[in-house]
Amino acid sequence: MVMETRSTKRKKLWFASNHEGDNDLDRITDLPDAILHHILLLLPLKSIAQTSVLSQRWRSLWSSFPDLDFNTMNPSKDICSTPMLKSKRWWSSMDFIANVLALRDKHSDLRALRFRAHLSFSHLNGLIRRAIRCNVQELDVEVATGDYFNFPRGVIMSESLRVLKLRSRYPGFRLLPSSVMNIGFQSLHTLSLSLVILYEQSSLLDLFTESSFPCLKNLNLDACFGMKHLKASVGFSLLHENLSVEKLQSVCNFLSGLSHVHSLTLESQCVEILSNKNDIINLLHPFNNLKVLELHTGFEKNNVPGLAFLFRSSPTLHTLILKIINDLKIERRQWNRDLWDLSTSAEEQYWESQLQTLRPFLDHLKVVKIHGFLECENEVSLAKFLLKHGKDLQEMTLCAAKFCNSKDSLRRQKVRSQIMGFSWASSNAKIVFLLSSS
Amino acid sequence: MSSSAENPTLTTEITKPSTEIATETAQSAKKINLKTSDDQIFEVEESVAMEFATVKSFFEDAPSSTDTVPLPNVPAKPFSQVIEFCKEQIKFKANPDETEKKKSNSEFVKEKTNEDLVEMIPVANYLEIKDLLDVLNQAVADRIQNRSVEYVRSFFGIDNDFTSEEEALLREEHAWAFEDVDED
Structure with missing residues (x-):
């Protein structure tokens, strides 16, 4: 009834006002x-x-109102300072979050709930359960729990949850067994965990498998105590011409997050994506600790800049493993030159042009393994370049993909003998030719 | 060469492009009449009018319409300011420069009174001018942030339909939100 009177009143005002005036002002409310x-x-x-x-x-x-961002009320760094932890205000401030949730319209979903607080675990768990009941899509929680902190089970089976950020300032939390975690998180695309205690389950090898976390795009693990191994199957897909900046950014972010790794394997078209837009990848942090780098690539001509970039970003690399995915759809030119032909291919010229920036990489590289070596322009040019400038190179293994007919085998012999005749910077290097069984 | 000597087919070939050019110039100079709720008629260049998604779809539905477009929810005063904004926007369409555009937008809202801003929001919403709506929303948010309830009420011209007991209860329920509010 109230609404009706209000709208009639408004209409009257509406038709009565021929000129600007304060009559129209309340229209903001409508x-x-x-x-x-x-x-x-x-x-x-x-x-x-x-x-x-x-x-x-x-x-x-x-x-x-769908977004409850309590983080706008207190700046991040204050939470751990002792006066804040002890102050009464913090405890009472937590009560009002529960209160705000309790006073909400029962039929309105929550989009996001973010808060930083010092509270008990049961209180925290109550807030999370309530938010899950409101079909919350983003939970961003940073807490110091006075008592203990278990991984809140309620979040696992939520179908609405897309973003979960769980940061413990104190005392840290353990994850539930992978068998429990793996079945849920069907809509989750961002997971960020901080201060995870992993001493008794020191590896996360079976948590991030291909079937678990089906929608996960962003994974951020911070302060994981006792973690020894992490395996994450990350899928980046490249849609023909449709390479969005976001996708590139996500690859870059992913790589930046890994800037301290010792061993890195990049599959799923990372090289292809990185090759596309050089201006953004230059913002990446170098992998200063990286010793082993494994790359899977179709290795067409366009991928060369992506490879050069990754090499440049790996100044102390010890072992490079390159798996060439030989796909008939990818056009790759055969190395087709005679020994006395002194002309250089476009690929060689490119690599030579990168020589200065690749120096640190070339000075440290010891082992190179190229799988799927089909004597194409690209791989022969790269092998030639690495041999010519790799001062510390000890071993280069070239695994041929498959043995073909006799004509191909003749050509293969010819290219091999050419490779043996390339100039070598390292006196200790040896080349091994292998035939892979697959 | 006299026109009588001309080959008829040639004539059509010549006149055809020339009519095209003529319509093009006519289009670029084309004006559209828009009638506000208080019966004022604004003659607006087509390019400006096409910034209003609502007007644009009106012409998409009835492309040949030459009538005056009625805008029953739009009073003249805010509308003239909206036109002013859209004229500026069009300049940036031809020559995109984000910093200049931001500068121009912030200058636009800076010289507007609270009343101007609040009156333009429903107009921008009705005409579906997303850029303007974003600019206005931000400007309004900036102006009401950290202000008292009374200030915000008069800012928006909101009638308080709570009893004083209801309001007191609400303030109590939301006590946490009323700590440290700047005085007007």
Whole structure:
């Protein structure tokens, strides 16, 4: 009834006002929720909550407001300082989050709940359970729990949850067994965990398999105590011409997050993606600790810049493993030159042009293994370049993909003898030719 | 050469492109009449009018329409300011420069009164001008941040339909939100 009277009143005002005047002003209140939510979204949470006192309409806007970002109220670093942990204000401030959730409109879903707090685990668990019941999509929680912290089971089976950020400032938390974790998280695309205690289950080899976390795009593990091994199957897919900047960015972010690794395997078209836009990949951090790098690539001409970039980013690399995926769809030119032909291919010229920036890489590289070696321009040019400038090179293994007919085998012999005749920078190097069984 | 000597087919070949050019110039100079809720008629260049998604779809539905387009939810005063904004925007369409555009946008809102901003939001929403709506929302948010309830009420021209007991209860329930509010 109230609504009706209000709208009739408005209409009257509407037709009565022929000129600008304060009559139109209250029309802001008649805007759709989405617009008013949009304005509110630009405000810190406290200001949004205050608008609930404006009028009935605004109270209902607040009780259905989908983003509860309590992080706008307290800056991140204060939480661990002792006065904050002990202050009464922190404890009481936690009560109001529960209160805000309890006062919410029961039929309005939550999009995001973010908070930093010092609270008990049961309190935290209660908040998370309530948020999950509101079909929350993003949970971003940074807590110091006075008692203990178990991984909150409630989040596992949530079908709405897309982003889960769980940071323990104290005392850290353990993960549940992989068999429990693997069945859930069907919509999760971002997982970020911090201060994970892994002493008794020191590897995460079976957690991030291909079937678990089916939608995961971003994984951030920070301060994982006792972690020895991590295996994550990461799939980057390259859609023909449709290489979005976001996708490139995601590969870059992924690689940046790994900048301290000792051993790195990149499959799933990482090289292809990196080869596409050089201007962005230059922002990547170098892998200063990287010793072993394994790359899977179709190795067409366009992939060469991506490879050069990864080499440049790996200044102390010891072992390079290159798996060439020989796909009939990828056009690769045969190395077809006679020994006395002194002309250089475009690939060789490219590699030579990169010589200065690749120096540290070339000075440290000891072992090179190339699988799927089919004597094409690209791989022969690369092998030639690595031999010519790899001062410390000890072993280069070239595994041929498959043995073909006699004509091919004759050509193979010819190229091999040419390779043996290339100039070598390292006196200790040896070349091994292998025939892979597969 | 006199026109009578001309080959008829040749004539059509010559006139055809020339009519095309003529319509093109006519189009670029084409004006559209828009009538506001308070019966004022604005003659707006087509390129500006096409910034209003609502008007654009009106013409897509009835391409040959030459009538005055009625805008029953749009009063003249905010509308003239919206036109001012869109004219500026079009310049950046031809020559995109994000920093200049931001500067121009912030200058646009800076010289507007609270009332101007609040009146333009429903207009921008009705006409579906997303860029303007974003600019206005941000400007409004900046102006009401950390202000008292009373200030925000008068800013938006909101009628308080709570009883004083209801309001007191609400303030109590949201006590956490009312700590450290700047005085007006």
